[in-house]
Amino acid sequence: MRQRFIGQEENLLPSTLVSLASMSVHAAGLVAVGVFYVVILLTGILALRKSKEVEKKCIGKKSEVAIVGGRDMIVVIGVFTMTATWVGGGYIMGTAEAVYSPAQGLIWAFGPVSYFLNFLIAGLFFAKPMRSKHYVTMLDPFQHRYGQFFTTAILLPALFSDILWVACILAALGGTMSIILDISATISIPISAAVSISYTVLGGLYAVAYTDVIQLSFIFVSLWLSIPFMFLSPAVTDPSQTTNFNQSNSFPWVGEVKLEDAGKWTDDFFVLALGGLACQALFQRILAASSSAQAQVTCFAAGGFAFIMGIPSVIIGAVAASADWNQTGYGLPPPYERGEAGNILPLALSYIAPTWVSVLGIGALAAAVMSSMDSALLSSGSMFTQNIYKTTLRKQASERELKWVIRISVLLVGLAGTCLAFNKSSILSLWVLANDTLYCVIAPQLTCAVHLRSGNCYGAISGYVIALLLRVLSGEPALGIPPVLLFPGWREEDGVITQYFPFRTLIVFISLAVVVFMSWLFQLAFSRQLIPQSWDVFDAFKKKVEAIEEERTTIPISKDEKKYVLNTAL
Known part of the structure; x- marks a missing residue:
């Protein structure tokens, strides 16, 4: 009996060590994410002080400080915040999902190229006419030309798109935390949403812009740092020799566009490339620039940086497609066959990269979520307050009242997006759908209103x-x-x-x-x-x-x- 008991202890020892190691990784990840959230909140508080300083210098219309700041945003900050707004959880995870999925591949990963084209067109055709007229929101051209009724009609699809955008990026974070930190999405999504809503409510555009600098820097360093360690993994072969899904191509993760799929490919590309032209988050940065020329430079530079920020996701998707998942703790069947292609980026970080790299990866995803979510929240709150509440519902509203309306609007949009984040749809699908309504309904209207x-x-x-x-x-x-x-x-x-x-x-x-x-x-x-x-x-x-x-x-x-x-x- 004594000998049998000792043998059982010996058999249990390896599994116990694995459990303890897993718990230590989860604990380290939780601490890292907690520290990151605290830093972001403190930055938001500092931004609140900056916002109050600008308000003291403004004569009237102090509520606009939360929307466009003091219209003195320097180019560097403008580039950071504009890039960070587009480089969100949907962009990072959706791009990796497209490259990894055998039915798609790199050629279906529209994000980097489409976003570059989006910023290029915005800088060439929209930045100057919008900024030169001192508009406050994207809806101002509609209000000045068409009146209040049509402005209200345009707000509805814009609001719908922002809610979908929030849901998309929160769903991306929820999936990542559940994989790497073993935290349920029902816990991680509300906590992350609460942090993002809090600092957006506190500091307005300044809080969004200043936190974007930290968030974008963290995304860039974390994702690029993880790539060399993935290539060193014994489970990863040369991506150019991958033949798991597509034997007809020496680079199978590149994918192909069949003739019968060309229409859908074209449609999805233009949805992402042109849908963003009708996004208030884009014009919020353009209108906060100190001049029309600076607004154009910000757009062009942000386009280049957004393209560069998509490259790590492309590489990680290709690495995941070339990996032998049977040599990892994930095992077989691979993620695609289990219906988990949407979470391929956190899965690759968790099972292919070292554990400490996984912790950095969750920080990168948290940063990506907040850098886009805060912009979507402020976007809807700004348009409702400036173009609906102020001009129709309460024309005599005080500046203090308007500031509180912005804050309440941010809260409501955040709650709606948080609820929708528990939807089981593909992150890539939600990402495209968020731009869909803007592309079909608002983009042609904005083009006509401006030109x-x-x-x-x-x-x-x-x-x-x-x-x-x-x-x-x-x-x-x-x-x-x-x-x-x-x-x-x-x-x-x-x-x-x-x-x-x-x-x-x-x-x-x-x-x-x-x-x-x-x-x-x-x-x-x-x-x-x-x-x-x-x-x-x-x-x-x-x-x-x-x-x-x-x-x-x-x-x-x-x-x-x-x-x-x-x-x-x-």
């Missing part, structure tokens, strides 16, 4: 309704919405219909055409009095006539002159 001088509210409403209707009827698998409109090339897989035609890009072109055509049609109808002026319920044409009347207060304007104005000036 189409002949556009009017009636044309904008027509394009908005058509785009929204077509997008809903096209269906969305990630939200469980079945398609009513079936475009050429659609497929049904596992009972779910997927559209492979570039229908979202088609919707954008249809929306643009409707805005231009209906604006011209209504202008013609009102100018020729085919529609009575009394029917101009949105004052789309009355305002221009009244503006000319104000300039000619000494000389009354006749009916013929009004008709001439409607025929020429509109």
